Amino acid sequence: MSFSHDGLHDSLTRLAAPPYFYESLKREISIATRSKSAITVIRYQLEPAASDSQLKTNPIYDQTLIEFADLISHSFRLEDYKARLGEKEFVVLIQGNKELSLQISQRLIARWAIEGTPNIEIGYSYATYLIGESALEVMNRLDGYELLHATF
Numbered sequence: 001m002s003f004s005h006d007g008l009h010d011s012l013t014r015l016a017a018p019p020y021f022y023e024s025l026k027r028e029i030s031i032a033t034r035s036k037s038a039i040t041v042i043r044y045q046l047e048p049a050a051s052d053s054q055l056k057t058n059p060i061y062d063q064t065l066i067e068f069a070d071l072i073s074h075s076f077r078l079e080d081y082k083a084r085l086g087e088k089e090f091v092v093l094i095q096g097n098k099e100l101s102l103q104i105s106q107r108l109i110a111r112w113a114i115e116g117t118p119n120i121e122i123g124y125s126y127a128t129y130l131i132g133e134s135a136l137e138v139m140n141r142l143d144g145y146e147l148l149h150a151t152f
Contacts, residue, residue, distance in 0.1 A: 010084040012062060013069030021083035025093055025135040028081070032129055038097040040128045042105060043142055044072070046088040049119040060088055064117045071116065075108050091142075101126040109150040123147030 008020050016024070025041070032039045046060050046068060065088070072082050072090060081093040094101060105124045112122055127142035 010069075013066060013084050015069050015072070015090070016081060016083035018083065018085050021081060021085065021091065021093070022135055022139075024081045025138070028093060028095075029129060029133070029135055029138070032095075033131065037095060038128055040094050040096055040098060040101045040126050041138060041142055042092045042094065042101050042124060042126045043085075043145075043147075044068075044090045044092070044105075044108075045123045045147055046090075047121050047123055047147075049121050060120060064120055067116060068112070068122075071108065071112060075111065076104070098126060098128050101128075105148075106150055121149060123149055 008017055009015065010017050028039050031037070046064065048060070065084075068090065069082075069084065072092060076082060076092055076094070079095070083091050085091055094104065105126070109122050109124070112120075125142060125145035125147050127138055127145065129138055133141075
């Protein structure tokens with residue numbers, strides 16, 4: 001599996017590429033600072049199901065990544081920034097706080113459990129922008145958080 005982009009879009013999923021996402025994050029931080037509004041970055045990572053030990057070593061195929069990207073595209077508002085940052089890692093930048101990001105994530109994971117690829121789970125974490133932080137600091141904080149898993 002390869003991960004490539006043209007600077008604007010990921011070649012496989014057609015979501016925003018990392019450079020475009022980071023520029024968008026910087027712009028949204030400026031807007032949030034001026035308007036004193038909340039923005040949150042949500043990270044999603046696809047993983048083999050914890051209960052399926054045979055799949056732990058198997059790769060996650062392109063079709064699964066495309067299906068998840070489509071689910072993200074249809075589950076969020078047009079003005080939310082959706083990107084693929086790594087092979088199995090996706091992020092969404094929303095205008096809202098941690099409570100909203102938790103609700104959205106639970107709803108997305110519930111839909112994936114019904115419509116998504118069997119034996120593939122979603123881990124997620126989120127970081128709400130703190131006044132004075134740079135885009136890099138927000139993303140570093142997000143990377144430092146342990147992935148959460150929904151339980152139904």
